Amino acid sequence: MSNRGNVKIDERTVWEKIADQLRSRSMWMLHYCTGCGAVELPPSMTSRFDLERFGIGPMATPRQADIFLITGYLSVKTLRRVIYTYEKMPDPKYVIGFGSCTINGGIYYDSYATINRLDYYIPVDLYIAGCMPRPEAIFEAFTKLMEMIRKGEANGWKRYKENYEWYKQNQLRSLGEVIIHDEFHE
Amino acid sequence: MAVAARVAGVLLTAFFFGLTFEGIGRKVTARIQKRYGPPWYQNFIDVLKTLTKHGWTHGWIFDFGVVMALGGVIATLTFVPLGNFVAFPGLDNFFVIVYLFTVGALGMAMGMVGTGNPWASIGVARALTLMLGYEVPYLIVITSLLYNFKTSNISTIVEIQSVNGWNIFRFPIGALVAFICLQGMLGKEPFEAPIAPAEIASGPMVELSAKYMGLLMLMNTFMEFVEISIFVDLFLGGGNYFEFLLKYLTVWIFAIMISAVLPRFRIEQAVYFYWTVPLLLAFIQVFLVVAGM
Ligand code: SF4
Numbered sequence: 001m002s003n004r005g006n007v008k009i010d011e012r013t014v015w016e017k018i019a020d021q022l023r024s025r026s027m028w029m030l031h032y033c034t035g036c037g038a039v040e041l042p043p044s045m046t047s048r049f050d051l052e053r054f055g056i057g058p059m060a061t062p063r064q065a066d067i068f069l070i071t072g073y074l075s076v077k078t079l080r081r082v083i084y085t086y087e088k089m090p091d092p093k094y095v096i097g098f099g100s101c102t103i104n105g106g107i108y109y110d111s112y113a114t115i116n117r118l119d120y121y122i123p124v125d126l127y128i129a130g131c132m133p134r135p136e137a138i139f140e141a142f143t144k145l146m147e148m149i150r151k152g153e154a155n156g157w158k159r160y161k162e163n164y165e166w167y168k169q170n171q172l173r174s175l176g177e178v179i180i181h182d183e184f185h186e
Numbered sequence: 187m188a189v190a191a192r193v194a195g196v197l198l199t200a201f202f203f204g205l206t207f208e209g210i211g212r213k214v215t216a217r218i219q220k221r222y223g224p225p226w227y228q229n230f231i232d233v234l235k236t237l238t239k240h241g242w243t244h245g246w247i248f249d250f251g252v253v254m255a256l257g258g259v260i261a262t263l264t265f266v267p268l269g270n271f272v273a274f275p276g277l278d279n280f281f282v283i284v285y286l287f288t289v290g291a292l293g294m295a296m297g298m299v300g301t302g303n304p305w306a307s308i309g310v311a312r313a314l315t316l317m318l319g320y321e322v323p324y325l326i327v328i329t330s331l332l333y334n335f336k337t338s339n340i341s342t343i344v345e346i347q348s349v350n351g352w353n354i355f356r357f358p359i360g361a362l363v364a365f366i367c368l369q370g371m372l373g374k375e376p377f378e379a380p381i382a383p384a385e386i387a388s389g390p391m392v393e394l395s396a397k398y399m400g401l402l403m404l405m406n407t408f409m410e411f412v413e414i415s416i417f418v419d420l421f422l423g424g425g426n427y428f429e430f431l432l433k434y435l436t437v438w439i440f441a442i443m444i445s446a447v448l449p450r451f452r453i454e455q456a457v458y459f460y461w462t463v464p465l466l467l468a469f470i471q472v473f474l475v476v477a478g479m
Pocket of ligand 1: 035036037071072073098099100101102106107130131132
């Protein structure tokens with residue numbers, strides 16, 4: 001779990017505490033999956049495990065999403081889209097990194113086309129270890145995230161604002177430029 | 187004063203029971219899919235949560251459109267009789283409701299096109315096309331009903347039904363057509379093309395963030411409330427406040443159950459369907475009414 005620069009003082013107002021309670025009970029996740037891990041999401045959402053019990057459901061656009069799942073390895077090309085998408089999501093937003101590929105590169109650690117550590121580019125609230133994590137592990141992660149939100153510890157989105165320069169530097173170092181050149185973005 | 191209390195009563199009913207019934211609907215869908223499903227109050231949490239987030243506007247056309255959509259639907263809602271509970275007695279005319287209803291729909295179309303996102307434009311275009319599909323058979327059936335009773339006042343029709351029996355038994359074909367059209371108005375499968383999350387990224391809602399999303403969810407709830415209430419009043423005999431809610435819930439769950447097991451029509455298939463089967467049935471209904479049967 002990434003807790004860099006986290007001070008353990010709860011400075012939320014009463015309203016923010018109520019808001020965090022609501023946010024933890026209704027999380028919409030973005031329908032944008034990048035690596036092998038996406039395949040574990042359909043069983044978690046459908047009859048066998050049923051994520052909707054916790055108020056977690058898929059949403060089609062970043063504008064309405066609360067959680068962003070990076071499900072596995074990220075190629076450099078996808079990273080640009082991920083950064084775009086992350087910046088389009090409304091605050092507060094939470095990122096979960098799936099599997100060892102997002103932690104240290106996993107089996108793609110020496111690939112020329114993928115990034116190794118997701119935390120350099122966007123702030124990650126929670127990692128799920130494993131290759132690939134089973135739905136049970138995903139549930140564990142979601143309940144942990146709900147708890148973190150309720151306690152006000154899931155503040156990656158604040159870190160991104162505070163350390164924006166640092167994140168931008170890392171993004172530029174790996175990508176050269178963050179702007180996407182294709183027919184959808186120009 | 188009494189009017190203000192009654193208006194507040196109608197709005198609070200729509201807010202509380204609208205969202206509760208939506209939650210129950212989600213639960214029913216979940217049970218059909220052999221899932222446990224969210225709690226019944228999930229929709230309250232969803233709406234309140236969206237109000238706590240920090241979103242963006244997309245220019246004043248967008249802001250104005252969202253406010254106009256919600257305001258228009260709230261204005262419509264105050265004229266809808268909930269069984270024998272009417273906010274403005276004597277003014278609950280079918281044409282007033284239909285007329286005011288377009289304000290909300292147009293506000294939504296304007297605001298969503300104002301976001302400039304192509305998916306939103308596609309969604310709005312589909313919604314308006316679908317509207318063209320279901321409005322024709324629906325209005326034909328309702329007009330024949332109004333012609334039969336020689337009044338367009340919904341409360342009067344509710345009262346007549348308390349004496350003569352429910353319209354669903356007197357005009358079964360008309361009720362069937364109206365229910366098929368209701369499914370399209372609610373935007374439930376198989377007439378779900380305007381939203382289509384997996385295809386056009388939830389269409390009109392694609393650029394809505396935070397509180398705008400919350401307001402549009404409320405607007406959607408109120409819209410459903412207006413549509414189903416009119417069906418219950420015209421065909422299921424309204425009744426007192428509690429009977430009304432019970433009938434409302436029955437119609438709503440029935441619509442949900444149909445939508446839970448059906449796939450989605452393409453937009454031109456939906457319009458083609460509406461202009462063949464329901465339209466034909468609507469004409470048969472008109473013929474029966476005019477022939478005095
Ligand atoms: S951690 Fe394993 S399962 Fe996940 S993306 Fe990497 S290689 Fe695939």
